[in-house]
Amino acid sequence: MKIKIAVPSKGRISEPSINILEKAGLGLIDKNNRKLISKTFNENIEVMFARASDIPEFVNDGVADMGITGVDLIEESESDVVELLDLRFGQTKLVLAAPEESDINSVDEIRNDMKIATEFPVLTKKYLDEKGLDLKIVKLSGSTEAAPFIGIADLITDLTSTGTTLKMNHLEIIDVLLESSIKLIANEDSLKSKKELIEAVSTSIKGVLDADRKKLVTMNVKTADLDKVKEVMPSMGGLTISEVLSDEKTVAVQAVIDEKQVFELVNDLRNAGAKDILVMPIERII
Structure with a gap:
């Protein structure tokens, strides 16, 4: 198979x-x-x-x-x-956009005698039907943002992640049809x-x-300092503690934490008595 x-x-x-x-x-x-x-x-x-x-x-x-x-x-x-x-x-959005200089600032101002250009005719038609609009859809295979400025359409629907390209082409987002990932x-x-x-x-x-963005933190801790370490140590699924063969009563502690916690946590752990602190990447969590 x-x-x-x-x-x-x-x-x-x-x-x-x-x-x-x-x-x-x-x-x-x-x-x-x-x-x-x-x-x-x-x-x-x-x-x-x-x-x-x-x-x-x-x-x-x-x-x-x-x-x-x-x-x-x-x-x-x-x-x-x-x-x-x-x-x-x-992550991206399929949006409805109009030229900044047009008189269209909302869906309510769209007229049925207008044209709309898009690479997504099915989703655009579905959206227009939901809004009770009957515009002519002009299907394009690229450069959709140019359509209003060369006279092909009054509006467009297009994908955008930041909106930068639309702004560069003097287009204003009127509505969001779909959020995609x-x-x-x-x-x-x-x-x-x-x-x-x-x-x-x-x-x-x-x-x-x-x-993603998780780290495995391991350290050695004197038994006498373990409670202080527990107080500052976050963990995805609880701490793992095992005995260390040492002249002084010591345990090894490990836990999975978010990457954004590492900077402050390492200092907090050191101040709580932890030693030999290791921060390691994680490939997978099953």
Whole structure:
């Protein structure tokens, strides 16, 4: 039994997608000579490279058993897939925007005789229907932000993460159609027939996500100082304490903490009597 995982072949989410698979133990064997399909360190798992916009349909049709792509592309393709995990990167929004110099400052000021340009006609049509609007939709494959200034459309819907590009092109956000991020998805039939393997991939990737910005802190503490260390020591799941063979009664203490706590915590631990403090990265938490 084998599975294929479809990942974007290029674009802003390609490398992060590959990186998260590698951290999960699914490194590509022929990474430097990328082909349509690449083997991984697991002989039963292959990676298939595809356009991000094609991945929802590939997973829907069973061409790939799993995939990594954006919510916006899943919704636009109207694919029937199972969302397994939010991969916590690639956050973006599909927004409705109008030229700053236009008289459109809200949805209520949009007229049915206007045109709207977009790379997302399905989501745009759904939004317009919800608002009771009947605009002509002009489908574009890029440079959507230029449409109002070359006379193609009065409005646009486009993806943005910070809004900077829209501002640079003198466009103002009127409304948000969809908030998107990158998801790990699966084919419904594959999830039933290849459940064990798919769940293993999902669990490994979740372990990588849960370990993000976490550190393992270990130290030696005299038994007499242990209560003081406990008072200042946060922990994800409680402290692990073990005896140290030493002339003085000493224990080894370890705990998982957030990365942002490290700077102040190390000083607090030292002042509480901890010694030999080590801060180490964590690859996965299962």
